[in-house]
Amino acid sequence: GAVVSQHPSRVICKSGTSVKIECRSLDFQATTMFWYRQFPKQSLMLMATSNEGSKATYEQGVEKDKFLINHASLTLSTLTVTSAHPEDSSFYICSASSDREGQLFFGSGTQLSVL
Amino acid sequence: DQQVKQNSPSLSVQEGRISILNCDYTNSMFDYFLWYKKYPAEGPTFLISISSIKDKNEDGRFTVFLNKSAKHLSLHIVPSQPGDSAVYFCAASALGRKALIFGKGTTLSVSS
Numbered sequence: 001g002a003v004v005s006q007h008p009s010r011v012i013c014k015s016g017t018s019v020k021i022e023c024r025s026l027d028f029q030a031t032t033m034f035w036y037r038q039f040p041k042q043s044l045m046l047m048a049t050s051n052e053g054s055k056a057t058y059e060q061g062v063e064k065d066k067f068l069i070n071h072a073s074l075t076l077s078t079l080t081v082t083s084a085h086p087e088d089s090s091f092y093i094c095s096a097s098s099d100r101e102g103q104l105f106f107g108s109g110t111q112l113s114v115l
Numbered sequence: 116d117q118q119v120k121q122n123s124p125s126l127s128v129q130e131g132r133i134s135i136l137n138c139d140y141t142n143s144m145f146d147y148f149l150w151y152k153k154y155p156a157e158g159p160t161f162l163i164s165i166s167s168i169k170d171k172n173e174d175g176r177f178t179v180f181l182n183k184s185a186k187h188l189s190l191h192i193v194p195s196q197p198g199d200s201a202v203y204f205c206a207a208s209a210l211g212r213k214a215l216i217f218g219k220g221t222t223l224s225v226s227s
Contacts, residue, residue, distance in 0.1 A: 006158070034214050043119075043204065043217040044159070093158050095215075104215060106151075106158035 003027055004096050006107025013084055014115055021079045021110045023094030029074035030096035034104065035067075038091045047092075050077040084114040118142045119207050121218035130227045134192040138205030138218055141186065145207040149215065150179060150190045153202045162203075163190070195225045 003026040013019050023033055031052050036044040048069050049057040056069035066088075068080040077096075081088055091111050095104040120139045128134045136150075146167040151159035165172040165179045165188065172179050178191045192199055202222050206215040 004158075009156075036217075041124075041219070043117075043219040044215075046214050046216070049214055091156070095158075104149075105161065109156065109158045111156060 004094065004105045004107045006094050006110060008110055009108060010111045010113075012113045012115065015085055016083055018080055018082045019084055019112060021081075021092055021094070021112075023077045023079070023096070023107050025075045025096045025105075028096075030077075031074060033071060033077040033094055033096045035069065035077075035079050036093045036095065038093065038109075044093060047079075081112065084112070086114045088112065089114045117218070118145075119205055119216050119218040121203075121205055121221050123221050124219070125222045125224070127224045127226065128195045130197055130225055131194045134190075134195045134199065134223055134225065136190040136192075136203050136205075136221050136223065138188045138190075139186055140188075140207055142207070142209060142216075143186070144209040145216075147208045148179070148181060148188050149206045149208075150177075151204045151206060151217075152199075153204060153220070159204055192223075195223075197225050197227050199223060200225050 005024045033050040035047045037047050038044045046059050047062045050069045050071040052071045058064045071077040091109050093109040095106045118141050149164040150162040152162050153159040163174050163177045163179050165181050170181050181188045202220040204220045205218040208215050
């Protein structure tokens with residue numbers, strides 16, 4: 001099946017610093033990638049839709065200036081959490097769609113801890 | 116307002132028995148439903164899906180049933196195995212929108 005690689009898997013940073021998370025589709029081209037966030041015991045919440053070559057579409061309540069998304073190629077999307085604060089600590093997961101309609105393949109996730 | 120609801124946060128089943136995980140949705144525009152399995156600190160893994168034009172889809176030990184009139188779907192695992200212990204998420208998408216809406220998940224524990 002299709003593979004989506006995400007790294008780092010875990011990052012600990014100081015409050016006020018920025019953190020970049022990478023998401024790559026390894027064996028297929030993904031014109032669209034999605035970024036989700038999951039808080040403990042909660043569902044995965046869609047943060048934004050990343051479109052190759054254009055601006056990302058953010059869900060309501062997600063600050064686009066805080067969560068910068070870049071989809072520079074058909075196989076790579078990045079999420080940068082700028083000026084991270086402890087409340088940004090969460091599990092961030094990317095996903096990409098293959099040709100099969102509706103089926104998303106997920107990265108392994110990034111556990112962000114902001115001290 | 117949650118569009119996809121998994122009202123049972125946990126389920127415990129004995130090995131060999133059937134596991135039934137339930138999911139309800141409110142958005143009538145949803146036309147594609149999926150189940151994902153997730154282990155701690157990992158991304159979800161696709162299990163099985165169903166289109167709204169069907170009412171049943173089967174793949175090995177996993178069967179998904181869809182009742183459109185009740186806006187309800189369920190995942191049946193038969194027979195359940197200890198390795199099935201994980202969090203199961205129900206997800207839905209609407210009319211070509213690839214982004215998924217997830218439920219909160221149900222933690223399945225299968226004891227041997």
